[in-house]
Amino acid sequence: MLWPVDLELARGEAVALLGHNGSGKSTLLRLAAGRDRPTAGLVRFDGAPMDEDDPTVRARVAVVGDALACYPDLTARQHLELVAVGHGVPDGEAAVDAALTAHGLVGRAEALPTELSSGQLQELLLAAALLRPHDLLLLDEPEQRLDPAARERLAGALAARRSAGATLLFATHHRELARAVADRVLLLDNGHVVAEGAPERVLAE
Incomplete structure (x- = not known):
């Protein structure tokens, strides 16, 4: 069960979700993408309800999930x-x-x-x-299956997208990726946000 999470992303902000498997990272990303419906509350994108079936939303949101779909x-x-x-x-x-x-x-x-x-x-x-x-980029453990050199390329690519004005929300197990890309880190545990703040402070705690 994912407990209530209140999360707001500013335009051009990069936010990393950290936590062990089952902490709620992927669920939160599916809700943000409009692929799952919240049992309570609202998910809004640019002031409007998030709806994956809305072509105007799909055109502005890019998603990298946990499935190798090609x-x-x-x-x-x-x-x-x-x-x-x-x-x-x-x-x-x-x-x-x-x-x-x-x-x-x-x-x-x-x-x-x-x-x-x-x-x-x-x-x-x-x-x-x-x-x-895209205006919003959602990534679920984008570093998985990548070797160290590829993870470094990924960090550079995501930092460049953030610098170009895209908003990023991504789940990761790699602290270095969060440290290199994120403006803010949320640490999840059993659906709760247990820590939130600048990467260096949250990772140090």
Whole structure:
């Protein structure tokens, strides 16, 4: 059961959710994405109720979940090209090339999902989410399955999105990712927020 959580994100803020497995991080992210309905209270995005079925909301929110969901018959490049076309990414071909480079997938651009390692699949999901325009980025343990070099690239990419004005809410088990990216950290335990504040202070406690 997730107990009442009162959380407000400012535009352009990055907030990290920390806590052990089962503490409520993923549930809170699903509620924020509109994929689960709260039993009480409201989830609002830019003043309006969050609704994943609303195309105006879907167009402004990018989500990276805990499932390796890719189109099985598309190569990595084709997957990103579809995202670019579907979301009207300017100069789509160049943007796809840049995404493949940024996520270490240039050498695997023509590979199908079944030919990619789990870490490469995670990179593809991250590349797809970061490629599309978004105001709010929701990530559930985006560092999972990534090696140390890829986690470092991820931290740089998320910090860049925050600097560009996107709002980030992400769950993580890696303190270094929270320290490198987040403006604020929430520590969850059994659905309760037990600590909240600047990363250095919360992580030290």
